[in-house]
Amino acid sequence: MNAVRRQDGELWMEGVRLTEVAERFGSPCYVYSRAAIESAWRAFDDALAGTEHLICYAVKANSNLAVLGILARLGSGFDIVSGGELARVLAAGGRPERVIFSGVGKGEEEIRAALAAGIRCFNVESEPELERLDAVAGGLGRRAPVSLRVNPDVDARTHPYISTGLKGNKFGIAHDRALAAYDLAASLPNLDVTGIDCHIGSQILDMAPLEEALERVLELAGALAVRGIPIRHVDLGGGLGIRYREEEEALDIGRWCRAVAARIAGTGFSLVLEPGRAIVGNAGALLSRVEYLKLDKGKRFAIVDASMSELIRPALYEAWHGIEPLATLDRPAADYDVVGPVCESADVLGTGRRLAIAPGDGIAILSAGAYGMVMSSNYNSRPRPAEVMVDGARSVQVRPRETVAALYAGERTLDQAAT
Numbered sequence: 238m239n240a241v242r243r244q245d246g247e248l249w250m251e252g253v254r255l256t257e258v259a260e261r262f263g264s265p266c267y268v269y270s271r272a273a274i275e276s277a278w279r280a281f282d283d284a285l286a287g288t289e290h291l292i293c294y295a296v297k298a299n300s301n302l303a304v305l306g307i308l309a310r311l312g313s314g315f316d317i318v319s320g321g322e323l324a325r326v327l328a329a330g331g332r333p334e335r336v337i338f339s340g341v342g343k344g345e346e347e348i349r350a351a352l353a354a355g356i357r358c359f360n361v362e363s364e365p366e367l368e369r370l371d372a373v374a375g376g377l378g379r380r381a382p383v384s385l386r387v388n389p390d391v392d393a394r395t396h397p398y399i400s401t402g403l404k405g406n407k408f409g410i411a412h413d414r415a416l417a418a419y420d421l422a423a424s425l426p427n428l429d430v431t432g433i434d435c436h437i438g439s440q441i442l443d444m445a446p447l448e449e450a451l452e453r454v455l456e457l458a459g460a461l462a463v464r465g466i467p468i469r470h471v472d473l474g475g476g477l478g479i480r481y482r483e484e485e486e487a488l489d490i491g492r493w494c495r496a497v498a499a500r501i502a503g504t505g506f507s508l509v510l511e512p513g514r515a516i517v518g519n520a521g522a523l524l525s526r527v528e529y530l531k532l533d534k535g536k537r538f539a540i541v542d543a544s545m546s547e548l549i550r551p552a553l554y555e556a557w558h559g560i561e562p563l564a565t566l567d568r569p570a571a572d573y574d575v576v577g578p579v580c581e582s583a584d585v586l587g588t589g590r591r592l593a594i595a596p597g598d599g600i601a602i603l604s605a606g607a608y609g610m611v612m613s614s615n616y617n618s619r620p621r622p623a624e625v626m627v628d629g630a631r632s633v634q635v636r637p638r639e640t641v642a643a644l645y646a647g648e649r650t651l652d653q654a655a656t
């Protein structure tokens with residue numbers, strides 16, 4: 238469900254008009270709904286009520302402390318991919334024993350920090366990583382809980398840039414090497430083999446590939462038990478797709494969770510899931526303002542004050558985000574390419590959008606709560622936007638807009654560095 242709705246010609250999030258948010262906090266700015274985040278997380282948790290489980294929110298989707306804090310209060314776990322994300326989770330009140338650490342390139346320092354914090358599990362992606370983890374744990378006199386991320390070689394049927402479960406992908410350990418990798422893990426003195434995991438891609442709208450991956454993982458788990466390497470949990474990653482456009486149907490969270498719960502009932506495994514986008518994607522929007530309307534060789538451009546620096550998904554993945562005026566006003570409607578001020582032809586937020594807008598009008602770029610702010614950059618020396626959390630009738634700034642001075646505060650000219 239999208240957290241943004243139109244009522245009496247205005248866009249609202251919970252009890253707050255988005256025009257008011259743009260006026261108070263400036264443009265562009267990211268805005269999120271607490272109620273939408275909580276309700277998406279609960280959809281997972283409720284559907285798994287009868288199954289031993291842990292929902293580990295994928296921090297990479299949106300790592301603002303306010304988002305993490307809301308989830309920590311619900312009792313969420315967290316899936317991290319860096320020492321930076323671990324620090325954020327702890328700063329937001331997340332419990333280390335509910336943290337799992339994914340990613341192909343964990344550094345020694347990051348491993349040390351995670352062991353010191355006492356995280357629940359490392360999702361290991363290669364044999365050399367097993368050896369490093371064993372060595373670092375040994376050095377600290379600890380044992381590291383591990384799960385191996387296996388690559389089930391299943392086509393997630395999503396955009397190739399966000400598909401991760403196919404052979405030839407950098408992620409995970411190939412299915413046919415998995416048992417040998419588990420033998421290695423079991424032989425290393427400072428590792429505790431506790432689970433198995435996979436993640437086949439993101440924005441998956443079809444349940445079939447997820448079910449296929451589940452079968453392959455369960456088959457491996459069975460083979461491990463026979464080998465005398467029993468595991469305790471199965472982690473199916475994230476990847477559940479959300480509705481970006483009307484003709485799309487989101488993957489039903491409740492349906493997927495109930496299907497998994499039914500399938501693993503009786504196996505004795507507990508379940509871990511790592512959803513990111515499904516929790517925050519439709520809980521957020523990027524607010525922007527029309528700067529100019531430009532007519533060029535019959536093509537109309539709406540040049541707005543947000544860009545690929547703030548939201549790179551359309552440029553990077555040809556992703557489609559809804560774009561709507563904050564208020565329905567009496568303007569002539571036309572088809573626009575909505576573009577930003579950045580000096581790149583790829584700086585497009587949407588093409589061929591029918592919009593009734595004029596310069597100065599506010600617009601919302603919808604479904605921008607996941608992989609929006611976290612992937613933003615300062616390209617063209619653009620300060621990152623403010624972030625705002627709506628909670629009922631109030632809106633709270635949870636990160637201020639960056640200042641231009643802060644962008645180069647640590648830099649020096651050679652002359653300055655010499656003095």
Ligand code: LLP
Pocket residue numbers: 295298316339340399436438439440474475476477511512513514515550554607608
């Ligand atoms: N677990 C692992 C190991 C992952 O690699 C990911 C996402 C997730 C969980 C969470 O997946 P989700 O539930 O959000 O689909 N920047 C891209 C998406 C990249 C996803 C990377 N991995 C985008 O904007 O579409």
